Amino acid sequence: MIEVQKINAGYGRLHILFDVDMHVREKSVTVIVGPNGSGKSTLLKSIFGLTKIYSGVIKFDGENLVGLMPHQIARRGVAYLPQTDNVFANLTVRENLLMASYTLDKRVAEERLEEVLELFPMIKGFMNRKSGTLSGGERQMVAMAMALLRKPKIMMFDEPTGNLAPKLAMEVLAKIRELRDRLGITILLVEQNARRALEMGDYAYLLVSGRVAFEGRPQDLLGHAELSKLYLGISS
Ligand SMILES: Nc1ncnc2c1ncn2[C@@H]1O[C@H](COP(=O)(O)OP(=O)(O)O)[C@@H](O)[C@H]1O
Ligand SMILES: [Mg+2]
Numbered sequence: 001m002i003e004v005q006k007i008n009a010g011y012g013r014l015h016i017l018f019d020v021d022m023h024v025r026e027k028s029v030t031v032i033v034g035p036n037g038s039g040k041s042t043l044l045k046s047i048f049g050l051t052k053i054y055s056g057v058i059k060f061d062g063e064n065l066v067g068l069m070p071h072q073i074a075r076r077g078v079a080y081l082p083q084t085d086n087v088f089a090n091l092t093v094r095e096n097l098l099m100a101s102y103t104l105d106k107r108v109a110e111e112r113l114e115e116v117l118e119l120f121p122m123i124k125g126f127m128n129r130k131s132g133t134l135s136g137g138e139r140q141m142v143a144m145a146m147a148l149l150r151k152p153k154i155m156m157f158d159e160p161t162g163n164l165a166p167k168l169a170m171e172v173l174a175k176i177r178e179l180r181d182r183l184g185i186t187i188l189l190v191e192q193n194a195r196r197a198l199e200m201g202d203y204a205y206l207l208v209s210g211r212v213a214f215e216g217r218p219q220d221l222l223g224h225a226e227l228s229k230l231y232l233g234i235s236s
Pocket of ligand 1 (some may be wrong): 016
């Protein structure tokens with residue numbers, strides 16, 4: 001569904017990604033892991049049109065995304081949930097959800113909101129709270145709901161469990177899996193907790209210093225004594 005071909009990208013003249021190739025299969029969960037600063041976030045941002053791309057191609061459903069603006073990429077069915085600032089803190093949850101659906105026809109928006117709240121029933125309990133007062137886990141759920149209102153084909157998550165307690169982190173990851181299983185959404189997931197993410201993924205990439213150091217089955221990366229110890233802090 002997404003095919004990243006020999007991407008070189010960065011910020012201004014600061015070159016971060018080197019000849020990165022990546023394939024994201026439809027309805028799969030593809031996990032990107034790697035040490036801090038290895039370019040994981042930059043790769044997601046590159047797909048979403050937020051970096052400078054020096055060369056390479058990013059195909060989505062056969063079309064090259066390179067050169068398109070983020071809103072054009074979003075319109076094609078790509079959702080990007082950044083690491084932080086994924087909701088408007090000074091708006092209520094309801095207002096955030098309205099904002100996310102403002103381009104939709106009112107009837108459609110209402111229907112979708114109902115569908116989305118079925119997936120995240122807990123949100124009904126805090127619709128009128130200012131989003132800034134939510135816990136990290138609650139805010140992550142709202143951000144996911146906002147993205148879902150636009151019926152994306154693929155969702156890209158940047159460390160969705162970032163500051164969450166282990167139990168909440170598991171819940172968020174379970175929800176992400178549910179999006180794939182119940183709605184058939186393709187998932188591209190960057191995770192800090194490599195083991196947990198690899199255990200739920202179908203395919204894995206290890207980025208080191210802006211290059212792909214491994215690609216393959218998550219079990220094979222977990223089972224790779226050297227790589228997992230050196231770069232993921234996992235000793236088997
Ligand atoms: N907006 C930016 N401008 C300049 N350099 C950046 C920017 N964002 C990230 N970087 C740099 O790019 C490199 C890769 O960062 P990042 O993609 O965030 O890594 P990761 O997500 O794997 O921790 C780091 O050296 C970081 O300092
Ligand atoms: Mg990052």
